[in-house]
Each structure stands twice: as structure tokens, then as C-alpha cells.
Amino acid sequence: MTIWIDIAALDEIPQRGARTVRTAQGCVAVFRTFDDRVFALDDRCPHKGGPLSDGIVHGHAVTCPLHAWVFSLETGMAQGADAGSVATYPARVEAGRVLIDAERLMGRRVA
Template identity: 70%
Template sequence: MSWLDIGALEDIPLRGARIVKTTLGCVAVFRTSEAEVFATSDRCPHKGGPLSEGIVHGKSVTCPLHNWVFSLETGTAQGADEGQIDTFETKVEAGRILLDAARLTKQAAA
């Protein structure tokens, strides 16, 4: 895998998020209360809500527009809602957040 250094772990507050702009669109990078890091697409499939502005709880995020809840691990909508968001591999090394660049640098097919 090719890893992209996107910043220090401390740059994202506990239960917070930051956005990384990529060729695939914006990726939301989340930090849980347990200091785990997850990355997903930033757009809710329901109404396009910015997930990076949602509420992080456990290993989930709630969309700020209509309260859809997504697993940060799998991207699957939880509960009665149906939907899926993309997830991206992350890791933390020496206090730096690394994002798998392989999928992020590919251009979408025309």
C-alpha cells in the first residue's frame, strides 16, 4: 500500500473530524473517543449531508441533516435506514495519521 501522511493525530479532537480533499472528492477523517481513526466519504447518500459535521459516537457518525447513522468501520447505515458510504484504510504511526493513497489517487472512469 501507498500511504499519504495527512497530519498529526492531535490535529483532530476526540469525537471530531477533518476533511481531506482528494481526486475522488472530500474524505472525512474521524477520531473516536478511544483515539481510533477512520476515514469515509464526506457525503451522506440520503441528502448529501456533510458527515464531517456530524456527531461521532462510538464507532459511528450521525449525519447532521437527517440523523442517519453510519458505521465508521464498514460504512453501512445502521437501523432502519438503507445506505452505504465509502470507507478508506487508515493507520497511525508515530503520532501521524496515514491514509491509503491507492484508491484516492485514481481518477473515476468516464
């Protein structure tokens, strides 16, 4: 059985924007897309450590603000010629609240 952590109201995260969740292992970025889907990924680009939560959200992807790497919000994989990925965490919206899988969030490792 999955235990979910309530992060925020969906309306507290701007469309095409993000909020961060701080954990003992580092930050997780929670993104809201134009179609009100939510995704959670590590908030640190593997290339130069840029904060993905400060990136530009387009479709179901985010562009790192430092060096323009584009990451799929669904898979965490970098798009294009450069290889790389960030961890993703199950997230959902229920009754207008954003929830993240507690076990996966607390079990994450520092890169």
C-alpha cells in the first residue's frame, strides 16, 4: 500500500511552474504542466547542478536554466545528444491537493 505525502494545493503551484520539497537528501522539484498534471523529479541537473525548479516548463518537459538540457517530466531522461537523467517520484492530484509517494521520496539517495 502506497503512503502519500500532501505537498500543497494544486493552485499553489503555477501552471508551467514548480515548487520545491526539501528532504534530508536534497530537494525535489514538483512541476505543474499546462494541463494540470503534476510530476516530481530531483531538483538538480546532473550536468552542472542547475535547479530544475527554476527551468522553463514546456509540454511535459523542463529545460535546465543553466545549460538548456531538456528533461522529460514523465521519465526524467534528458532529450537530445547528451545522455543523462534525474530520478522521478510518483505524484498525483487528489481533491485539489498534490501528493507524492512518501516511501519513494524518503528512500531517495543523494547523487
